[in-house]
Amino acid sequence: MRNYVFILLLIITIQSCGSSIKTKNNVLSKEFVTDNKSLTTNDLHENKAMKKANLKATLSPLEYFVTQENGTERPYTGQFDDFYEKGKYHCVCCDAELFQSDKKFNADCGWPSFSDLNNEENITIKKDNSHGMARSEVRCSNCDAHLGHIFDDGPTPTGLRYCINSASLNFKSTITKNE
Numbered sequence: 340m341r342n343y344v345f346i347l348l349l350i351i352t353i354q355s356c357g358s359s360i361k362t363k364n365n366v367l368s369k370e371f372v373t374d375n376k377s378l379t380t381n382d383l384h385e386n387k388a389m390k391k392a393n394l395k396a397t398l399s400p401l402e403y404f405v406t407q408e409n410g411t412e413r414p415y416t417g418q419f420d421d422f423y424e425k426g427k428y429h430c431v432c433c434d435a436e437l438f439q440s441d442k443k444f445n446a447d448c449g450w451p452s453f454s455d456l457n458n459e460e461n462i463t464i465k466k467d468n469s470h471g472m473a474r475s476e477v478r479c480s481n482c483d484a485h486l487g488h489i490f491d492d493g494p495t496p497t498g499l500r501y502c503i504n505s506a507s508l509n510f511k512s513t514i515t516k517n518e
């Protein structure tokens with residue numbers, strides 16, 4: 340009888356050991372998942388750093404300065420300042436469609452000016468208090484590139500002037516061969 344009790348106790352002990360190992364494994368796997376999460380965050384930072392490095396390699400120094408360092412090109416120097424061909428203007432970094440030539444007007448401010456957006460979803464407006472001025476900054480919603488600023492002295496019907504750096508834009512002509 341004592342032997343039976345001993346064997347029974349032995350079985351119970353082995354079983355409880357097994358379940359404690361299981362619990363430990365669960366805890367371990369949870370820690371592993373947590374580690375994976377932090378790795379994912381690091382990966383995102385690395386991706387961002389890689390994207391920046393890629394942009395530095397593919398953009399011109401001026402394009403990089405304007406779009407990634409919130410720079411401004413010198414007035415009356417940009418390739419699209421005095422340029423009125425029919426077409427669409429895309430983000431120089433990610434190619435998102437931003438503006439259209441039929442909304443471009445001559446504000447004589449030294450930078451390409453648009454009275455309206457082509458696609459509202461592709462533009463983000465942010466408050467910008469840099470250089471001691473309260474301005475509204477225009478950024479690409481898709482890749483967060485700095486594009487320029489928006490002012491309320493534009494023509495009707497919007498009354499807006501999107502003052503955009505040529506260096507942040509790529510132009511794609513919509514003129515067909517028959518036109």
Ligand SMILES: [Zn+2]
Pocket residue numbers: 430431432433434435479480481482483484
């Ligand atoms: Zn973009």
